[in-house]
Amino acid sequence: MMRRSNRIDLLQGTLDLLVLRILLFGPFHGHAIGKQIRSASQDVLKVETGSLYPALHRLEAQGWIASEWQLSDKGKRAKYYRLTRAGRKQLLSERNRWEQLALAMARVLGLGQEPS
Numbered sequence: 858m859m860r861r862s863n864r865i866d867l868l869q870g871t872l873d874l875l876v877l878r879i880l881l882f883g884p885f886h887g888h889a890i891g892k893q894i895r896s897a898s899q900d901v902l903k904v905e906t907g908s909l910y911p912a913l914h915r916l917e918a919q920g921w922i923a924s925e926w927q928l929s930d931k932g933k934r935a936k937y938y939r940l941t942r943a944g945r946k947q948l949l950s951e952r953n954r955w956e957q958l959a960l961a962m963a964r965v966l967g968l969g970q971e972p973s
Contacts, residue, residue: 871955872912873912873915873951874955875894876890876916876922877916877921877922877940877947877948878948879893880939880940880944881945883939884937884938885937885938886937886938887910887913887936890904890909890913891904891906891909913938916938920941920943920944921943922938923939924937925937
């Protein structure tokens with residue numbers, strides 16, 4: 858029997874939006890980005906390493922984030938990612954698209970309405 862999880866699997870575009878949003882607060886290394894997403898979602902969203910790092914590389918290739926090596930709080934070298942000017946524009950665009958999708962889904966699902 859398959860056990861259902863309370864966690865939600867993320868679609869690629871959704872993960873991009875979440876990463877861009879987290880980086881709006883400032884630079885973070887990859888592990889911290891994942892922790893921030895998990896914390897902000899109250900443990901509902903968990904980003905696996907196998908999804909997060911390809912997303913970071915993709916976002917960097919698109920020019921939406923930039924990275925540099927720094928020392929972490931624990932004194933280890935870590936790659937820190939920050940949002941670029943283009944990334945800020947993309948965040949607004951992605952957020953608008955997400956809001957349109959959420960509204961459309963709410964309409965289709967008829968949230969708050971009893972079936973006729």
